[in-house]
Amino acid sequence: MTDRDKILLTPGPLTTTLRTKLAMLRDWGSWDSDFNAVTARVRQSLLRVIHGQDTHVVVPLQGSGTFSVEAAVATVVPRDGHVLVLDNGAYCKRAARLTSLMGRRCTVMDFDEAQPVSPAALAARLKADPSITHVVLIHCETGAGVRNPLEAVADVCQAAGRGLIVDAMSSFAALPIDARRTRFDALIAASGKCLEGVPGMGFVFLRRAILDGCAGNSQSLAMDLHDQYVYMEKTTQWRFTPPTHVVVALAEAIAQFEEEGGQGARLARYTRNYETLVQGMARLGFKPFLAPDVQAPIIVTFHAPADPRYDFKAFYAAARARGFILYPGKLTTVETFRVGCIGAIGPNEMEQAVHAVALTLQDMGIGSAAPAPGV
Numbered sequence: 001m002t003d004r005d006k007i008l009l010t011p012g013p014l015t016t017t018l019r020t021k022l023a024m025l026r027d028w029g030s031w032d033s034d035f036n037a038v039t040a041r042v043r044q045s046l047l048r049v050i051h052g053q054d055t056h057v058v059v060p061l062q063g064s065g066t067f068s069v070e071a072a073v074a075t076v077v078p079r080d081g082h083v084l085v086l087d088n089g090a091y092c093k094r095a096a097r098l099t100s101l102m103g104r105r106c107t108v109m110d111f112d113e114a115q116p117v118s119p120a121a122l123a124a125r126l127k128a129d130p131s132i133t134h135v136v137l138i139h140c141e142t143g144a145g146v147r148n149p150l151e152a153v154a155d156v157c158q159a160a161g162r163g164l165i166v167d168a169m170s171s172f173a174a175l176p177i178d179a180r181r182t183r184f185d186a187l188i189a190a191s192g193k194c195l196e197g198v199p200g201m202g203f204v205f206l207r208r209a210i211l212d213g214c215a216g217n218s219q220s221l222a223m224d225l226h227d228q229y230v231y232m233e234k235t236t237q238w239r240f241t242p243p244t245h246v247v248v249a250l251a252e253a254i255a256q257f258e259e260e261g262g263q264g265a266r267l268a269r270y271t272r273n274y275e276t277l278v279q280g281m282a283r284l285g286f287k288p289f290l291a292p293d294v295q296a297p298i299i300v301t302f303h304a305p306a307d308p309r310y311d312f313k314a315f316y317a318a319a320r321a322r323g324f325i326l327y328p329g330k331l332t333t334v335e336t337f338r339v340g341c342i343g344a345i346g347p348n349e350m351e352q353a354v355h356a357v358a359l360t361l362q363d364m365g366i367g368s369a370a371p372a373p374g375v
C-alpha cells in the first residue's frame with residue numbers, strides 16, 4: 001500500500017494510469033507545431049465523443065471545471081439575458097451563483113436533491129415566463145449523484161425556443177450524450193473527470209449556429225470562449241499560456257479511452273464499479289441516499305452509520321491509512337459521505353475499498369453501518 005498512490009474515490013482529481021502520468025514528463029513549447037497538433041487532435045477526439053462534428057465546435061480553456069462553466073455562461077448568455085437554473089444540488093447552486101456574479105439575471109427553480117429535475121415543470125415555467133432566455137442543467141449532479149434527464153430537458157428547451165447550457169462535468173465520456181439528437185447551446189466538461197486525464201483544463205462545446213452571436217457577450221478577457229475560439233482557429237494556438245502537460249496527458253488519456261472502447265465501455269466499467277461498491281457496502285450495513293433508478297454510476301452518497309462511535313474524520317483517516325481516499329457528503333439535511341466510482345480503477349479496487357471500509361469499521365468498534373431507522 002505504501003509504494004503506490006492512494007486510490008482516489010472522489011469526483012476528480014481521479015486515479016490515473018501510469019501511462020497518462022508518464023505523458024507529462026516532457027516539456028512543450030506553446031508556439032510549437034508539435035504541441036498545437038496535440039491540441040487539434042484532442043479537440044477532434046472530444047467532438048467525436050458526442051458526435052458533434054457537424055453541429056458543434058469545442059473550445060478548451062485553462063483552469064478547473066468551474067472556470068469553464070463560468071466562461072460558458074458569460075460567453076453564451078447576452079448581458080441582458082435571463083437564466084433559469086434547475087437546482088437539485090450543490091453544483092446547481094454554484095452555477096446559479098456564478099451566473100449572478102457574471103451580472104446575468106438569474107432565477108433558480110428548486111427541486112428535491114434526491115430526485116431528478118422535472119422536464120414537465122420546466123415546460124410550464126418557460127411557458128409562464130417568456131423573459132427566460134437560457135436554461136442551465138447539471139447532467140449528473142455530483143452533490144448527491146443524481147442523473148438528470150438531459151434529453152427531455154433539451155427537447156423542452158428546443159420546443160420553447162430557449163437556449164440550454166449543460167454542465168456535463170461528471171458525466172461526459174461516461175453517460176451517453178449525442179449532439180445529433182440532443183440540442184444544446186453549450187456543454188461543459190473537463191480533463192480530470194471521466195476521461196481520466198489530470199485536472200487543469202475544461203472544454204466547452206458550443207453550437208455552431210450560436211457562435212457568431214456570442215461575440216462581445218463576455219465581460220472577461222481571459223474567460224471569453226468566443227475570443228479563444230477565433231484565436232485558436234486562426235493560429236492553432238491557445239490565446240494565453242496553455243497547460244501543456246495537462247493537454248498531453250489528456251491526449252494520452254483519450255487514446256486509452258478509445259482503446260477501451262469509448263463511452264459505452266467506460267460506462268460499463270463504471271457500472272461494474274458502482275455495483276461492486278453498493279453490494280459490498282450493503283453487506284456492511286451501509287445504505288445509499290438515492291433510489292437506484294435515479295442514481296448515476298458516477299458517485300454514490302451513503303448515509304452515515306447511526307452508531308455513535310461513527311465520526312467522518314476518523315473514518316476518513318482510517319480508510320486513508322489503508323490507501324483509499326473517500327469524499328465528504330455535500331447534503332444540507334442528512335449526514336452522509338460519498339464514494340466515487342470513476343477513474344482508472346475497476347471492480348478489484350472497489351472490492352479492496354469495501355474491505356478497507358470493513359476493517360475501518362472494526363477499528364472504530366462499529367458492528368453495523370446501518371443508518372438511523374427511518375432514513
Ligand SMILES: *Cc1c(COP(=O)(O)O)cnc(C)c1O
Pocket residue numbers: 011012064065066067069091138140141142167168169170190
Ligand atoms: C467537478 C464538477 C465541476 C467542476 O468543479 P471544479 O472543482 O471546478 O473542477 C462542476 N460541475 C460538476 C457537476 C462537477 O462534478
